[in-house]
Amino acid sequence: MLRLLFMPYVAIEVICAYFFISEYGFLPLVLEVIATAVLGMFFMFQVGFFQLISRIVFLKPSDVFGVLGMPIGGFFLFIPGVATDLLGVVVIIFALFSNLKNQPLKKEREGEYYSYRREHKEEDGEIIDVEVVEEERKYK
Numbered sequence: 341m342l343r344l345l346f347m348p349y350v351a352i353e354v355i356c357a358y359f360f361i362s363e364y365g366f367l368p369l370v371l372e373v374i375a376t377a378v379l380g381m382f383f384m385f386q387v388g389f390f391q392l393i394s395r396i397v398f399l400k401p402s403d404v405f406g407v408l409g410m411p412i413g414g415f416f417l418f419i420p421g422v423a424t425d426l427l428g429v430v431v432i433i434f435a436l437f438s439n440l441k442n443q444p445l446k447k448e449r450e451g452e453y454y455s456y457r458r459e460h461k462e463e464d465g466e467i468i469d470v471e472v473v474e475e476e477r478k479y480k
Contacts, residue, residue, distance in 0.1 A: 349423075356422035373420045380428065383414025409435020 360369050409431055416428030 352423045353421040356426075360422050369422075372422070372425070376417045376425045376428070377420065380414040380417030380419075383432065384411045384418060386410055386414070409438060 357369060360372075413428045413430075413432035413435060416424045416431060419428075
């Protein structure tokens with residue numbers, strides 16, 4: 341199964357590298373790979389990519405472009421190649437817009453892990469105090 345996904349990836353990367361080298365040259369390709377690898381490391385470690393791996397069980401689908409968009413996009417930037425760099429930039433842009441739309445994250449420490457949660461503004465609504473009174477009914 342992995343071979344079936346790997347061969348199209350290599351073909352797409354070779355085609356993208358060919359067009360990039362024909363337009364800009366080989367040295368800019370090498371500089372682009374190095375620069376995006378450094379930028380990808382920054383985005384991966386900004387949120388904590390290795391904590392993502394250890395807490396993968398608690399992952400929700402909405403977190404892929406939200407909270408985890410930065411480290412996932414950073415991972416794609418870290419992989420050498422023009423196509424994965426473009427994919428990484430797209431994921432990071434979606435994550436930025438998603439994070440701007442949502443509330444900011446608050447970093448909390450839970451044991452040896454850090455947790456990122458959305459801050460909810462406390463709304464002072466009405467407090468309703470309810471008391472349940474049970475009456476004993478006698479049936480004849």
